[in-house]
Amino acid sequence: MWAGLALLWSCSPETPREPGVVVVVQEQQPAWVRNFNPLNPTGGARWPTRSGIYEPMAIYNSATGKWVSWLASSFEYADDVTVRAQLRQDVKWSDGTPFTAADVAFTFELVLRRAELDLGGMGRFVEGVEALGTHEVVVHLDHPYSPGLADIMHQPIVPAHVWKDIDDPLKFANEDPVGTGPFTEVRVFRPQLFELGRNPHYWQDVAIEAMRFPAVGSNDQVTLSLLEGEVDWAGAFVPAIDRIYADRDPEHNRYWFPLVGEMIFLYANTTRPPFDDVRVRKAISSAIDRSLVVKIAMYDYTQPANAVGMSDVYSDWIDLQVAGDSDWITFDTARAAALLDEAGLKMGPNGLRQTPDGEPLQIELSAITGWSDWVRASQVIARNLGEVGLDVRMRSYDFGAWFDALGRGDFQLTLGWSASGPTPFPLYQGLMSQRAVRPMGEPATSNWHRYGSAEMEALLVQFEATTDRTTQGLLASEMQRLFVAEAPAIPLFPSPSWGEFRTEFIEGFPSAADPYARLSPNHFPDPLLVMTRLRPAQ
Amino acid sequence: MSGAVPMLLRRLGFYFLAGWVALTLNFLIPRMMPGDPAAVMLARFEGDLSPEALQALRETFGISDGPMWQQYLDYLSHVLRGDLGISIAYFPAPVTQVLGTGLLWTVFLAGGAVLIAFALGTTLGALAAWWRGGWLDAIAPPTLAFLGAFPYFWLAMVAAWLFGFQLGLFPLRHAYGLDIEPALSLAFVSSVAYHAFLPALTMVIASTGGWMLGMRNVMIGVLGDDFITYAMARGLPRRRVLFHYAARNALLPNVTGFGMALGFVLSGALLTEIVFSYPGQGYLLIQSVRAQDFPLMQGIFLTITAAVLGANWLVDIVTVLLDPRTR
Secondary structure: OHHHHHHHHHHOOOOOOOOOEEEEEOOOOOOOOOOOOOOOOOOOOOOOHHHHHOOOOEEEEOOOOEEEEOOEEEEEEEEOOEEEEEEOOOOEOOOOOEOOHHHHHHHHHHHHHOHHHOOOOHHHOEEEEEEEOOOEEEEEEOOOOHHHHHHHHHOOOOOHHHHOOOOOOOOOOOOOOOOOOOEEEEEEEEOOEEEEEEOOOOOOOOOOOEEEEEOOOOHHHHHHHHHOOOOOEEOOOOOOHHHHOHHHOOOOEEEOOOOOOOEEEEEEOOOOOOOOOHHHHHHHHHHOOHHHHHHHHHOOOOOOOOOOOOOHHHOOOOOHHHHHHOOOOOOOHHHHHHHHHHOOOOEOOOOOEEOOOOOEOEEEEEEEOOOHHHHHHHHHHHHHHHHOOOEEEEEEEOHHHHHHHHHHOOOOEEEEOOOOOOOOHHHHHHHHOOOOOOOOOOOOOOOOOOOOOHHHHHHHHHHHHOOOHHHHHHHHHHHHHHHHHHOOOEEEEEOOOOOEEEOOOEEOOOOOOOOOOOOOOOOOOOHHHHHOOOEEOO | OOOHHHHHHHHHHHHHHHHHHHHHHHHHHHHHOOOOHHHHHHHHHOOOOOHHHHHHHHHHHOOOOOOHHHHHHHHHHHHHOOOOOEOOOOOOOEHHHHHHHHHHHHHHHHHHHHHHHHHHHHHHHHHHHHOOOOHHHHHHHHHHHHHHOOOHHHHHHHHHHHHHHHOOOOOOOOOOOOOOOOOOOHHHHHHHHHHHHHHHHHHHHHHHHHHHHHHHHHHHHHHOOHHHHHHHHOOOOHHHHHHHHHHHHHHHHHHHHHHHHHHHHHHHHHHHHHHOOOOOHHHHHHHHHHOOOHHHHHHHHHHHHHHHHHHHHHHHHHHHHHOHHHO
């Protein structure tokens, strides 16, 4: 038997790495299914179809807070309801056909006609897109809506000459993509591996030959393949990353987890007593020891939230006065107890708080089976709330069941994510917009806790109608003040943006020292900024 | 052999009935799960689709709001035509295509491991009973029973860490080397064997003990029977007595157990596959449950059911061949 094993071993030599090929693990899949449709709304298309094979007109760089012109060389608001974009003259599709304004107009027409392909929900505010000549497009809005700029500019553009003949773009697998992006040529496609080679007609200089994607099915396996030096770029959660990964080869094994992900909130169903009382929500917030939550649930990868519920991605927008002034997120059990007493939730004889009618108060904190970080956070929170006399029990649900109940408003307390974008508009819209509130029992896509504020709605309407950054900044300050006063949801901690890289074979990744873009490949469309800057290591 | 064919046909009829019950459960159970696959999919993608778009997507996925009996009849007729629908998690790939990426690897890995474990376990069991009280009998059963008490995936993690990561003797993931084109070549076949070694080994280690104990215990009983004493007294070669007389009779309970074990091994193999990133059905199953991908879930359960029923029918045939009394 040993002879046989030795034979097997000798027959499986390690092939040396091809220079200039970046090995990336972004999706965790056991085997690849061939799909490069950038308009696929299900997530069934392989990474980096939407930002790598195809490209948008411009990219909002969430690391620097600046817009980077991409397929458009420039764009501006002509007036409140018109966006004009000049397209680059030198762009060609990967089959050699020139890229023109007709492609952009075609893409928008397709997306607006088929609502299923409209991931940005542009149908709500875009009236139509018109091609002016060969390299200029005009986007007509049906009402002033400044937050929609990101959705418009980030729409991946598809070639009209290929897609006009597709019967059903929803079901189109697009196995041999024709795109404008840096990596368009499918060199290999097998269940365990695929490779994308460089676009022969790409409009920028790219130093990388190809991107290679081994199928890796779990977080542990991503960690191991990083350790073995098989992967150059990944976006996985790795526990205790300094000890497990970075310290093993400090020269090459690098990571960067900036706190620019979405804010994680504790949502209380504000249609149900006692959570309809702002004092109760603030008491819950004061009872939570966020530094313990962050330590136990998140390995200290993140920090306790600020008072306005914004992650570092909004550092230009945070009103330091509001954020610094407010103490509603500081851990203070005495204050929590006082607020609960004030709200009428008096301590009963059994050491547990009761409703104002003297009934026992039992609270369920829903968690998602298998989301171990959130489960740990929920456990800490349940214990914290127990210390101020609230009878909180955590119960885990399967993701589908949890999400269904969340959407219908059938929960009491739960952890949840929040919306994010270039401005704080989507965040506060999701947290407090009156228009987003659905009746109980009817599925909601945001504002699950069902908190509507007329004042916030007025601010949101003013915000969406203006394109002036200073005015928007003032409105954002008002929103923060309102959020702190009404406490519609309880901010816990910002999510880190997971990103690991190795510099043994490839250089040029963004890092804390060179934060030119977001490192994590998980956020669309930022990876384009990274893949066009990578180069083989010297 | 005259009674054998009707008997096997009768059994076949029974399996069709069992298959139909499994199909029906397969249809009902996913539909009893709370949640909406279209909404879950959007949560995963954090998209901003309108309610009308969601409805259009549901229709494309084939999630109909029609009456249950109508859905059930559609489902049965589609399955009979070999149409398992469109996967939601891997939209718009048909379920058959998604299953195609993993099914053969699972059959190869789990089937191979269960056959090796069965052959090894029964042989060891027979030998241990033959020389009962000897060194093999003293060491092997407790050791294997001890190892068998560990869950498959735990052994797999230990093996992956020790032999794959620390010692670097075996690959940690995949079914064959990434740069090898799948073909009937020495390089490919040896790469497949090399990659299958650790995952198969952990499954064999975890399941051999049961076979060995079962075989040993029955074998000891059989060895005490008169016909063995008679065979020995007649002076037949010991090897012949061991394998043709004693082992053949002692094998029956193990053969019956084989069909049942296949289901357990398949479920254990799913976890082992996840540990080794083996491109089988294990991860697909988890993925389909997470995404509420009913069609894919049904497809996976259907193949597992078919495999278990098929194996049991084969076991029936083998039992008939081994034991004339069952004809």
